[in-house]
Amino acid sequence: MREQRRFSLVLIELVVVILFFALSATAILRMIAAADAYRRKSADETEAMTRLTDLIECVKADPEGSGLDASGIRYQEEQSETGLLCAVRVIREDRLTGAMYRIEAFAMRGGETVLTWNAAQYAPETEAGQ
Amino acid sequence: MKRFPARAGVGSSSILLIIVVLCLTAFSTLAFITARLDLRLTRETVAGAEAYYAADARMQERLAGADAALRSNPDAAGDGVYRLTESVSDRLQLTAELTRAGLRYRILSYRTEPAGGWTGND
Numbered sequence: 001m002r003e004q005r006r007f008s009l010v011l012i013e014l015v016v017v018i019l020f021f022a023l024s025a026t027a028i029l030r031m032i033a034a035a036d037a038y039r040r041k042s043a044d045e046t047e048a049m050t051r052l053t054d055l056i057e058c059v060k061a062d063p064e065g066s067g068l069d070a071s072g073i074r075y076q077e078e079q080s081e082t083g084l085l086c087a088v089r090v091i092r093e094d095r096l097t098g099a100m101y102r103i104e105a106f107a108m109r110g111g112e113t114v115l116t117w118n119a120a121q122y123a124p125e126t127e128a129g130q
Numbered sequence: 131m132k133r134f135p136a137r138a139g140v141g142s143s144s145i146l147l148i149i150v151v152l153c154l155t156a157f158s159t160l161a162f163i164t165a166r167l168d169l170r171l172t173r174e175t176v177a178g179a180e181a182y183y184a185a186d187a188r189m190q191e192r193l194a195g196a197d198a199a200l201r202s203n204p205d206a207a208g209d210g211v212y213r214l215t216e217s218v219s220d221r222l223q224l225t226a227e228l229t230r231a232g233l234r235y236r237i238l239s240y241r242t243e244p245a246g247g248w249t250g251n252d
Contacts, residue, residue: 009140017147024151031158038165042172049176056183097197097234100190117180120187122194124234 044084048107048114051078051086056105059088060121063101068092084109098124178219182242185216185224189240192216193226197234204233211238221245 055078059065068074068090077087084107091102103119192214200207207230216224223245228235 006140010143013140014143017143021147021151024155028151028154028158031162035158035161035165038162038169042165042169045169045172045176049172049179053179095194095198097194097201100194115176115180117183118187119183120190122190122197124197 044109044114047080047082047084048086048109051080051084052105052107052115052117055086055088056103056117056119059090059101059103059105060119063090063092063099063103063121063123065090084114095122098122181218182222182224185218189214189216189224189226193228193235193237196228200230200235201233217245218242219245 055076059076063074065074065076072092072094074090075087076090077085079085086105086107088103088105091104093100093102099122101121101123103121104116105119106116107114196212196214209230212228212235214226214228218224221244222242224240224242226240227238229238230236
């Protein structure tokens with residue numbers, strides 16, 4: 001009789017323990033999922049920043065690249081192995097002493113914009129090829 | 131043959147559960163805090179780079195303006211070194227040093243530097 005009572009006590013405790021573990025595991029898993037989401041976002045933004053900086057510096061070094069279209073615009077994009085799409089649009093504005101190139105750069109992943117930056121590069125007329 | 135009593139009594143599973151849940155909570159909290167701080171640091175770095183390119187764009191505009199001003203009035207400018215600054219952040223500024231070269235300015239230096247200057251004990 002005493003053994004049976006002890007057995008049922010252990011059983012009740014086990015049920016309570018399993019229920020409590022299930023509840024706390026849910027909260028812990030949600031916290032780990034949130035940490036993972038933050039980590040992914042951070043990795044995305046770091047990659048976007050690195051690639052956009054690289055792209056902008058390449059454009060600033062050679063704004064016209066392979067050539068502008070008739071309206072003075074050049075568009076260039078590249079996709080990384082991780083699926084991040086980085087694109088840059090260069091718009092040429094003629095000035096009295098040369099050209100100002102407006103650079104719009106953005107990084108996208110899965111249709112969602114990760115970063116958008118604007119930059120500019122002034123090229124005096126000898127460098128602008130006028 | 132002597133029979134040993136079962137060691138696992140009432141309460142042992144509760145103690146084990148408390149230890150496991152405490153460990154999991156500690157590790158998941160650390161992972162969460164680390165990831166959040168990492169994201170914050172990344173965003174500060176991204177904001178810094180964005181501010182740099184914004185200051186750089188303003189500086190390029192000023193360079194174009196300086197060349198245009200020199201072209202329209204060549205006698206107004208001397209042969210000295212001109213210094214242009216654009217603020218990047220509270221602590222950083224973009225500085226360009228120019229000198230006249232014919233009908234345009236030549237850039238002698240183009241750099242970011244501390245906004246408040248630098249002293250030896252900094």
